Amino acid sequence: MHGMHSSGLSAHPNQEARTDAKVNLRQSMAYLLPYLWDFKGRVILAVVALLAAKGATLVMPWALKHIIDGVDRSIAPELALPAFFILFYGALRFGSVFFGEVRDALFSRVTEHAMRKIGLRVFNHLHSLELAFHLDRATGGISRDIERGTNGISFLMRFLMFNIVPTLFEILMVAIIFAAAFSIWYAVITLVAVAIYVVFTIYTTEWRNKFVREANQADSSTSTRAIDSLLNYETVKYFNNEQFEAETYDKFLANWETAKLKNRMSLLALNSGQALIIALAMTAMMWMAAQSVIDKEMTLGDLAMINAYMIQLFIPLNFLGFVYREIRRSLTDLENMLALLKRSPSISNSAEAQPLQVSKGAIHFQQVDFGYHAERPILKHFNLQIPAGTKVAIVGSSGAGKSTLSRLLYRFYDINSGSIEIDGQDIRYVTLESLRRAIAIVPQDTVLFNTSIRENIAYGKPQASEEQIDRAIKMAHLENFINSLPQGDKTLVGERGLKVSGGEKQRIAIARVLLKGSPILIFDEATSALDSNSEAAILAAMHEVASGHTTLVIAHRLSTVVDADQIIVLDAGAVVEQGTHAELLAQHGKYAQMWAMQLQDQ
Structure with missing residues (x-):
């Protein structure tokens, strides 16, 4: 029952197929x-x-x-x-x-x-x-x-x-x-028989569908129950419920048995009905032909010819029920x-979209309102200016809307009102391709392809030269790690990057971003999953990489942003404080509080 697929006309032509819909x-x-x-x-x-x-x-x-x-x-x-x-x-x-x-x-x-x-x-x-x-x-x-x-x-x-x-x-x-060759009556009988056959097959197939579905359902619920019971083997034993389990399973089996029986009977009805229609037509024709042979109007060969034609005709029609169902499916x-x-x-280039021209890389959020759902706004009248070439950090409790900013800047979502501009150009009116080429992101958790480390880095710019890739590896401080591997940068990363530790993964991500060579960089909680040694190394790499770029760092740990030109403290989608690390500590506000808490934790 399970092995039947649309490719072959196996078993019997009128067997199972999947459900159907309006088509x-x-x-x-x-x-x-x-x-x-x-x-x-x-x-x-x-x-x-x-x-x-x-x-x-x-x-x-x-x-x-x-x-x-x-x-x-x-x-x-x-x-x-x-x-x-x-x-x-x-x-x-x-x-x-x-x-x-x-x-x-x-x-x-x-x-x-x-x-x-x-x-x-x-x-x-x-x-x-x-x-x-x-x-x-x-x-x-x-x-x-x-x-x-x-x-x-x-x-x-x-x-x-x-x-x-x-x-x-x-x-x-x-x-x-x-x-x-013979008489119009043979043609009439043929056409009428075929018409009745087709109509009968289609109606009966429709009617059978519910039995087919019932049988399939009974089949899967039976096996689900058996597996469930066996997986809970210990529980069954703890409560001495073997007998109960057997009875329950038998109920499922009984359902399956009845469903299969109905299915069989409906198949019997379909096949017998088809056979009856063919038999009646053949009998009528043979009767007429035999009569003609006796009357010497026809030869035996004519009789055989009529018989052969009818048999040939109904062979492809045998598959009609199956074909009808499969075509609907x-x-x-x-x-x-x-x-x-x-x-x-829902996010596409507007009609007048121009390529983005990045001269310096200044970013400006103006009066931005945004929420993933209308009833739950995340950013409210949000304003933020990131001067070209500076490093701005965004900190705040989780759910304050930090990561949303990078998604909006990359235009994964469109804002509800306000504007986001890069060098004075509204990002909604530039081509997506040019916008996304100008921004490189090191995400919170980097997903690597299951290929070699080198290919994963090269993904940042597939047409990069070997020297460029080597330079990115050097700048991301990946050399020692790669040299320690027996196969070097040819080492496969493993399914979803499981063979590489968090710190190395983030370095591969940084190397990738370096290779992409975008003027604007976003580090989205890029170090949240690392221990302090890896973090220090990644921070050093980030620091080198960021010089000369406009950088937005979204951070959970404040220690990673001490050196930022400007720190923005977000709370419930609005800016509550901003300044350098020293200025914010002097304000004794939310940032100072967070800093004290994180020092304690360490």
Whole structure:
């Protein structure tokens, strides 16, 4: 039951599939067509191969008729074995499969190309969405949406191209052949039978869906319960509840058993109904044909030909229930992915955005109001001036809005009112790309990619030269650490940077920022996780790096900002004190209080 996926038509064609939702085929197809049209030639060749395969299938019963009539002594006693038709029949058998394979090979390249282009488009689009979207959404869910969406595309294309369109074509051709060769009644019976079959299958599949879902639910709740009970093995034993557990589990199993039974019975109804429709149509036709053979209006070969056509027709229709469900499911998956694509980023370049021109790097927050939620403002009429080339520190209790400042300056969020300017240019009216190139951030906790230390540093500027990378390593005081490693800077960092200690991680972050070479630097609580030795080393590195740049240091520990040109004390989103370390201590205000508390802690 679990192993059945959309790729193969395994087990029985009418088996399980995932839930479905409202779906719009026309929109989805309109979206896919341009991707298909990239490979016009291939698509046309695939269609030709498709027609060739179908053609071979359609001629086979006719060749069979000639073989039967050829060996029928009553018609042609003097004919030898109908050698030509036997060979021809064999060639057709091979052709129908061979052209089908050719069509698959040609078309799969088209599908894969479309999947690649759409996958890339979604990936780029996700990177263009704002931070808030990514903080709200589980990454796993998004990656599943992309994966299911691209698989949905491949499924839709394969099935529309290879299952539905050819089958319709075949039904039509068979009806025409019957009407032309025998009588219009054969065509009528064929078309009516197919129509009833299709309607019956779709309705029954819809009705079965709830049983399929019940069975799946019962299945997962049963296994959840078993695992739960086994994980709590000790608890079960402490309370002598083995019997109780067994009874509970058996209740779950009983539910599962009934659900499976309903599922089986509904499948029985579907398959039997399908078989009945086919049998009735075949019987009616065979009856008519047999009558005609007795009346000498038809030959035995004609009888065999009608039979062969009907059998051939209903083979692809057997998969109809499955195909119908899978197509609905693929469309749902595609809709989820298209919904991601339709979502427009809330932070984007304004129409008149110009590249930011940084001459000196002075930053000015004017009357800024901001809150992540309307009912909970974080900054209220906040003003702050950071003169070019100076080091300004922001301190305050947690929740005072310190880290919010760096997010606003980087334009991860837009402010509600007021303005933030760099060298007199409002950051809302400059291009995001130029703004973010001008600011380099050492975040509170650096996340490293699972590649080598050198590649992680080079990430600051992928096109940097080897000398530039070496210089960044030297300036961030990483040399001793790197030399102590057997593989040097080729050492892999490990999943999420686990193999590197906090201090070294922050130095890699500093080296990265150095390499980026931005005029404005932000250190966001860059030393909060370090012990005092690493902190002293990082502070020295930060001090060297910051000279000549405009630097904003967001700090939790005051010892890290003693040397700042200006210290701003934030409380509840507003500036309560500002000055140098000495001036603030002399004021005996909030800063002096915090300083005293931190000295005590040490």
